[in-house]
Amino acid sequence: MKIEYFHASKFGNGARVAEEFKKQMTVKGVAVNVHHIRNVRPKELAPADLYVFSSPGRIGKPIGSVRRFLKKIAIAPGAKYAILTTESAPQPDKKTGKMPTEEERTKWQRVRPIMNEMLKAKGLEKVAEGHVLVTSMKGPLEEGWQKKVEDFAARISQEG
Template identity: 35%
Template sequence: MANYLKFRGTIMKVYIAYESKYGNGKKCVEYLTEAITKKGHSVETSSIREINPDSIPSADLYIFSSPTHIGRPPRKMKKFLNNLEISQEEAKYTTMVTHMDPKAKTHQIINNLLQPKGMTKVPDGVRIKVNGMKGPLEEGYEKKLDAFANEIF
């Protein structure tokens, strides 16, 4: 099994910043938080509506979680990522995206926004489908998130 962060045996600090209009992404964040916590790591989460992008806590891994609006992250999320200030060198991140259309480029757009900030993506992000604007989440999303947590740690 992959262990991209080479963290095995060490307690790692994960920070998840999310946007979620209808609560589907938030549900994924809560599930993923539990999956990572069960592995012995610590997770802190914030809605991007509650925090300033220039004062987020330092972490070993950042996860940015976003819905897809008109083929991309919502304006709020883009603004948050544009204004993100992370002082540590070589900060690592990954993404979690919800969408109806699997061809949406939301991940790619988030990566393009973070690349100039010198952040490294490890591993590839996870995509979760919603069956309609307001959900529900695709069947088996929990398994996808368990596999994602295993991939990270």
């Protein structure tokens, strides 16, 4: 099994998640090539058994460069993909001090749904989806984030 992993980390959290994933998959005997999307031509992606896409969130959406990248990618329909994002941990409302409800959060936070829509429109098939929280806008990653990556890696290796 060979995995190509594409991220668009700006502050380094998503890049750390990608490296941790690579490390954990390597132990399982799976090769993972990690790329920042700025170094990749979206129409010339290397062949892979699985493509993993990772994006930081921006105002409820994937960061703009990821949206442009996903619009352009050329991957044969039927190829497998997985998503692993970094997203900000829920914060209390500045005025009321209340935490957003699950419903409010899902309405506003559309990072993964947008990525799924774009990838499914290309005919790709999802095998796993995960997210790791960052405790404030620029990080650091939440406590125990490695465990989340481990769970994600376990789901992926079941697919192989």
